[in-house]
Amino acid sequence: MEYRRREVLGASAAGIAAAVAGCVGSGSEGDEVGVAGEELALATTTSTYDTGLLDEINAAFQERFGTRVAPNAQGTGAAIESARNGNADVILVHARSQEDEFMRDGYGVNRRDLMFNDFVIVGPSDDPAGVGDTEQATAAFEAIANAQAPFVSRGDDSGTHTKELAIWDAAGVEPGGEWYQELGQGMGNTLNNASESESYTLADRGTYLSMQDNVDLEILLQGPIEGGPELLANPYGIMAVNPEIHSNVNYQLAMAYIGFATSPAGQDVISNYTADGQQLFYPEALSEDPNFQQYVPEGWQSEADSE
């Protein structure tokens, strides 16, 4: 890694000055708050946060409603658990099975499809397992398992981890052995690790693109955005925490946020957000062909349907 010494030193000096000034300063600037002092607690995934997308949506929301958003970026599993405990007003995650369970248990209300991107299988450019020759995610995972090529798993109950396990399951492979390592870390750390250890991993396209310059990994199997298998689709959902269960949650504000994120203005923010000139997320809330199924947990049938 090449360190730009002059820049680093300059930034350090400026940083120390700024940090000291911040502490001895008045301490009041930046403390102004929005509507009636309210603030929206958003539990979300590292992929939406680390790519920088959320800051864009939140800034636009704040501009419109004058309310600040406090985003807490964890894995999907941790975000949902946080919401179950009443520590969030709204959640934005990407694991439909976990979202459905959350809704079915009555913790969430008003789930909406928000946006999508896809997963990609990345690995070292010499591709020892031959993943680049496969066309299906299951075949790619089988190839990795057969070659016992090193694979790092998020192992953190996140949306990406949930998808990874679903692919192993679909491939009929029970991953294990020394070649398969669970990290228990976020996407960024996992990509760093895969790059250092020349391993394969499953990554969401957004985080991979935003880190592309810092890691030595290549996309070996594309997701559906680039014509790859549908199994690698990565849809994001947004839902409010049920105020009937946790009376402390700010339901009005949560609904305002969901309304904004799924509005033309919010969807524009999503489609206009790029890293290195590449679009990271695709809006899904607006459609000429409304998908009413988005409100209904998967696998759930009404009596009318079954007749």
Next chain:
Amino acid sequence: MSFESIADPTYLRSIGRVSLTVSLTAVLLSTLLSLPIAFAVGFAEFRGKRLITAVINTGMGFPSVVVGLLVLMALSSSGPLGSLELVYTPEAMILSQCVLAAPVITGVALSAVESVDDAVRDAAYGVGGTRADVALITLKEARYGVITGILAGFGRAISEVGSVLIVGGNIAYADGTSKTRTITTAITLETRRGEFETALVLGAVLLALVLLVNGVVMRLGGR
């Protein structure tokens, strides 16, 4: 986007302020709690004194992630203190840093008090000093050790990342102002993003702040 985030002075000022405010408050509170305990235990002779000393010394090495987890469970909306609505706030971070810093301050201050030469006390009693006079003399003799303890507590608090990440949530607003993001949790975020240079710069800033605070305290302490 390498230097984008820290090139914004608002962001740096803001996380620097949260780091210092949280840690200084935590150390102040811990000191107020710790010094009376250290002096009480240091002066008194009673059964179980060695046990208490052992407990304090064990507390000095208490793992911060465990503290974070316990504080989170206590403060979580469905936890026993949930009604205070403190989870993911700076106050929650102050609480967990207090739990971490207090045993350090108590432990170091206690050993400073105990290492004051008995001859000093005897002499103070000998010239007709009251208990209060003797305590004052001992306090004066032990002051450098006490200051060292407070600085060690501050060092533990400000360099802490495990518990503040859990109970604070590493939250910054979209305009770059920090709610619960500290310099240490910003470093973990930048590392996660693969922005190692930004993380290094933040590390340098943190180091400089610790140096600055130590310098000021040493100066005030007359050393």
